[in-house]
Amino acid sequence: MIIASGDEGETWSAPVALTSNMKWHGSSCNVHYSHQHVHLAMDERRDLSIEGWNTAGLAPRVLRASMNDDLLDPKSWTISEAPAFNEIVSAGDLDHFGIPFYSTPTRAPAELGSGRLCAPMGWLEPNIVQFQDPAHLWHDPAGRTLHLFLRANTGGTGYAALVKVIEQADGRLVTTLETMPSGRRALFIPFPGGHLKFFVLYDDKSRLYWLLSSQATDSMVRLTHMSRARYNLPNNERHRLQLHFSKNCVDWCFAGLVAVGQTERHARNYPSMAVDGNDLLVLCRSADDEGRDPQYANLITFHRVKEFRNLVY
Known part of the structure; x- marks a missing residue:
């Protein structure tokens, strides 16, 4: 849903649904402005069959619109293509980093102590970053790349999740993993408080x-x-x-x-x-x-x- 105010929040328009037949999760994360466009990121609740706290089934999607268009018109918005976490990786794919910290079933939480539950590994609550410094390894001189830093639910601390969203020639926004100079892909990145x-x-x-x-x-x-x-x-x-x-x-x-x-x-x-x-x-x-x-x-x-x-x- 989106609403608008022309008087600094004194009154508001009727809410408008930007999507239909989709489930979403959002939090108080940042909003990014670039090239006369506004970008925000939300979690699509993609895989709904996971029991308990479901971060494994979330897909981080960027919503983009031109600030010159009517933001209350759903046609003004482009929504990125993105996979859910459990479409990218499973716990068995990872080793040598201690991720995940605790072992859980694939589609249900593990009760590690009385009332203390560990949900399957996942991500949520993305923040948008666009690197402006030409010296940065991840700077895109064409200005078509956004990076999403996400809270990483791994049972441990000190890591965030990372993806990048690239605008294609036809205007589509496609999500992929970042690649290090070694050619290794990066899903997690050291990050204070990223948990x-x-x-x-x-x-x-x-x-x-x-x-x-x-x-x-x-x-x-x-x-x-x-x-x-x-x-x-x-x-x-x-x-x-x-x-x-x-x-x-x-x-x-x-x-x-x-x-x-x-x-x-x-x-x-x-x-x-x-x-x-x-x-x-x-x-x-x-x-x-x-x-x-x-x-x-x-x-x-x-x-x-x-x-x-x-x-x-």
Whole structure:
């Protein structure tokens, strides 16, 4: 669904469906503008036969429209072609990286402890990046390539998933894996906080990418020794929101902690951000003692990182 407002959100149009007979998942991820087009990415719920939390059956698809067209007209939008995660890889394809961290059935979660479930490996919540630096290995001088960095559900920490979307001569948007100079394809990439929902923003003034994500400090704890306040598995610390910057989206420099809950129950996660002059504005899903748990939180908190570019070193 899409809606529009001509008075800064005071009133809104009737909602318009951009697709039919399709199921979607979306989160507060970034929106990308390039060549007079707007791009956003959402997860199509492709394979619906997987039990429980289904990230294995999601397909990350980019929706693109010209800003000169009527964005309430479904014909203005092009939707990328994309495979679901389980159409690309299975757990048996991977070794030597410790991915996935836990073993699960292909189409159902594994209960690793009382009430602690590990879903089949997958991805979700893509952020769009277009590399502008001609020196970057993944820069496309024709401007037809977008990269999607996705939250990687592997049971572990420290990795995001990666695909690229290339505009074809006929206007179609086709998704494929990135290739390293060795010829090896890259599905996962080291990424601070890539195991939970994150937000990537490119700042024109600093010419840097900024990343808000959840900080993991204790993912190697045994299930039997976990704090009861920790949501689900050891990789689900949600109370420390960290900020990084990077010139290339691969090498990240730690800039600081934006928000920290008093306990693990006091979540500070699922962030969004925007630049306001010299400051960085941050919203995140938060919780206090009234929240059900760090996942099903009860607050939205606002944070301002003043003079955020001064954090660069």
